[in-house]
Amino acid sequence: MTITETPSTTSSAPPASGRRLTTAKAMVEGIAQEMDRDPSVFYLGEDVGAYGGIFSSTTGLLDRFGRDRVLDTPISETAFIGLAIGAAVEGLRPIVELMFVDFFGVCMDQMYNHMAKIHYESGGNVRVPMVVTTAVGGGYSDGAQHSQCLWATFAHLPGMKVVAPSSPFDAKGLITAAIRDDNPVVYMFHKGVMGLPWMAKNPRTTGPVPEEPYEVSIGKAAVVREGRDATVVTVSLSVHHALDVADELAGNDIDVEVVDLR
Amino acid sequence: MDDNTRLGLYRTMVLIRTFEEAILREYHADKKPVFDIGAGLVPGEMHLSAGQEPVAAGVCAHLTEEDAVTATHRPHHLAIAHGVDLEKLAAEIFGRETGLGRGRGGHMHLFDPATHFSCSGIIAEGYPPALGQALAFRRRGTDRIAVAVTGEGAANQGGFHESLNLAALWRLPVVFVIEDNDWGISVPRSASTCVTSNAVRAAGYNMPGERVEDNSVEAVHEAAGRAVARARAGDGPSLLEVHTLRMWGHFEGDAQAYRTDLEGVPGRDPIATYEHALRERGLLDDDRVKEINEDAVVRVEAAIVFAKGSPEPAPETATEYVFA
Numbered sequence: 001m002t003i004t005e006t007p008s009t010t011s012s013a014p015p016a017s018g019r020r021l022t023t024a025k026a027m028v029e030g031i032a033q034e035m036d037r038d039p040s041v042f043y044l045g046e047d048v049g050a051y052g053g054i055f056s057s058t059t060g061l062l063d064r065f066g067r068d069r070v071l072d073t074p075i076s077e078t079a080f081i082g083l084a085i086g087a088a089v090e091g092l093r094p095i096v097e098l099m100f101v102d103f104f105g106v107c108m109d110q111m112y113n114h115m116a117k118i119h120y121e122s123g124g125n126v127r128v129p130m131v132v133t134t135a136v137g138g139g140y141s142d143g144a145q146h147s148q149c150l151w152a153t154f155a156h157l158p159g160m161k162v163v164a165p166s167s168p169f170d171a172k173g174l175i176t177a178a179i180r181d182d183n184p185v186v187y188m189f190h191k192g193v194m195g196l197p198w199m200a201k202n203p204r205t206t207g208p209v210p211e212e213p214y215e216v217s218i219g220k221a222a223v224v225r226e227g228r229d230a231t232v233v234t235v236s237l238s239v240h241h242a243l244d245v246a247d248e249l250a251g252n253d254i255d256v257e258v259v260d261l262r
Numbered sequence: 263m264d265d266n267t268r269l270g271l272y273r274t275m276v277l278i279r280t281f282e283e284a285i286l287r288e289y290h291a292d293k294k295p296v297f298d299i300g301a302g303l304v305p306g307e308m309h310l311s312a313g314q315e316p317v318a319a320g321v322c323a324h325l326t327e328e329d330a331v332t333a334t335h336r337p338h339h340l341a342i343a344h345g346v347d348l349e350k351l352a353a354e355i356f357g358r359e360t361g362l363g364r365g366r367g368g369h370m371h372l373f374d375p376a377t378h379f380s381c382s383g384i385i386a387e388g389y390p391p392a393l394g395q396a397l398a399f400r401r402r403g404t405d406r407i408a409v410a411v412t413g414e415g416a417a418n419q420g421g422f423h424e425s426l427n428l429a430a431l432w433r434l435p436v437v438f439v440i441e442d443n444d445w446g447i448s449v450p451r452s453a454s455t456c457v458t459s460n461a462v463r464a465a466g467y468n469m470p471g472e473r474v475e476d477n478s479v480e481a482v483h484e485a486a487g488r489a490v491a492r493a494r495a496g497d498g499p500s501l502l503e504v505h506t507l508r509m510w511g512h513f514e515g516d517a518q519a520y521r522t523d524l525e526g527v528p529g530r531d532p533i534a535t536y537e538h539a540l541r542e543r544g545l546l547d548d549d550r551v552k553e554i555n556e557d558a559v560v561r562v563e564a565a566i567v568f569a570k571g572s573p574e575p576a577p578e579t580a581t582e583y584v585f586a
Contacts, residue, residue: 068401073428074424074427074428074431076424076427076428078387078390078420078421078424078425079390079393079421079424079425079427079428080390080428081390082387082389082390082391082393082394082421082425083390083391083393083394083397083428084394085390085391085394086330086332086390086391086392086393086394086395086396086397086398086408087394087395087397087398088394089380089391089394089395090330090378090394090395090398090399091398092394092397092398092401094394106420109384109387109421110387110390110391110421113382113383113384113387114382114384114387114391117371118373118380119583119584119585119586120366120583120584121363121366121367121368121371121373122362122363122366122367122373122375122583123361123362123363123364123365123366123367123583124364124582124583124586125362125363125364125373125374125375126373126375126380127586129586158584159584159585161585182586183585183586
């Protein structure tokens with residue numbers, strides 16, 4: 001597979017103004033641009049085709065790229081995540097969706113014993129360039145089996161990178177970086193940051209997103225609000241909550257810094 | 263089957279057995295007088311494949327290095343039959359820097375991009391990645407296939423059944439192989455499996471299923487030929503179960519006190535059986551057998567010497583290769 005062009009600007013902070021997208025639309029735009037650029041990228045998972053992803057992670061991709069590159073799978077996570085691993089080993093760049101991260105219990109062997117370990121076990125001779133996208137978090141009364149975050153569960157295990165965007169800008173930049181990365185990357189998107197029309201509205205789920213492709217570096221935290229009195233270090237939807245609190249405290253003359261581990 | 267094919271199958275089986283006997287010797291050499299699994303030049307579990315050579319030889323004879331094979335915790339016979347470099351294989355077993363995985367994988371975790379060979383130490387979990395290799399081969403417009411091998415104990419795992427369904431649903435060019443050696447460590451298949459032949463399970467996944475009953479390399483070769491041809495033609499996956507034989511313990515150090523069939527094992531050695539058959543056909547005589555054995559010994563001992571003479575990974579590189 002020859003990749004002829006890699007427009008590869010790296011950005012660390014969103015522009016102050018410009019075109020605004022929801023987090024979900026920013027994520028999809030990043031995926032679509034990478035699928036345009038690199039024919040080895042394809043997307044598979046449950047309800048990622050005609051439905052467009054239960055949490056709008058693939059809206060419009062089927063119409064644009066067809067069934068060969070946007071594949072609905074059976075409810076069979078061990079088989080299709082394992083399939084993605086084999087495809088990645090042979091040089092394709094699959095993005096595979098685990099609909100809710102809570103479902104990792106039925107397929108974790110493929111993720112932590114295979115996806116994350118093959119590069120090490122092969123002494124660096126075999127790369128596994130793939131992305132696992134997965135929805136996390138609750139806040140809408142979905143109960144104990146559909147609301148977990150589990151960032152630490154994945155981040156604790158060596159061999160896979162873990163990212164968790166909190167803003168539309170990071171959602172696009174991190175998915176772009178994840179697809180281009182030669183390592184397995186677990187891309188954990190909180191349902192509450194996606195800007196879904198069927199969940200409680202949160203103004204921070206819409207924000208400025210450059211139209212051209214760009215990467216947000218994996219592994220670099222961002223200071224999303226500067227402040228001199230106290231620092232909150234957090235991730236994903238809690239970044240929104242921390243910013244809300246910081247805004248409130250600013251009225252009391254308390255200046256809070258917020259760091260997003262993303 | 264022509265005579266060259268017969269002799270080729272015999273040579274492959276002899277090479278595998280010679281390799282396994284050499285590993286057996288080296289593995290135990292420095293674990294005496296008291297067996298300590300963590301001692302010696304090759305510490306850790308060791309699952310050897312003596313008796314299962316017909317599966318590897320019979321199936322892999324239909325493959326090229328462009329085809330993929332995924333194997334199990336007991337992988338050496340399949341690696342050798344598929345053409346994995348003997349020196350790199352031996353060096354990996356010895357945990358050396360010159361090994362397939364620079365000594366990081368060990369004998370249950372072999373990855374060879376040159377022959378698209380890999381294995382997994384987790385039961386049944388070598389099946390799903392084979393689907394993705396097959397998908398990649400088809401996407402590139404080739405007739406390359408993936409062969410996924412596991413044991414009969416794996417046929418009760420979810421990963422096995424999920425893989426059969428998805429491969430059949432997407433008509434992927436995969437051949438699923440089950441090595442039924444009668445024993446899941448100490449549990450006989452009669453205590454683990456609700457059907458007498460796993461081949462019947464293929465019907466539930468809309469694919470052909472076949473069982474070879476007698477550990478005959480020629481019968482395996484013939485049945486595998488049908489399955490490989492079907493996959494290459496784009497007609498989808500097949501399931502092939504071979505009733506084979508575990509001649510030695512589950513792992514080295516396994517006393518096999520549970521085993522009720524040990525007495526008959528020597529008489530069921532598939533290499534001796536095949537040698538006899540080829541002598542009857544006039545294809546082998548004492549000189550030819552000696553020549554084939556000596557050739558295997560030369561190759562295997564060279565690999566062992568290479569492995570033992572290779573450097574161990576430097577301690578300061580312990581954390582390398584976690585990420586690309």
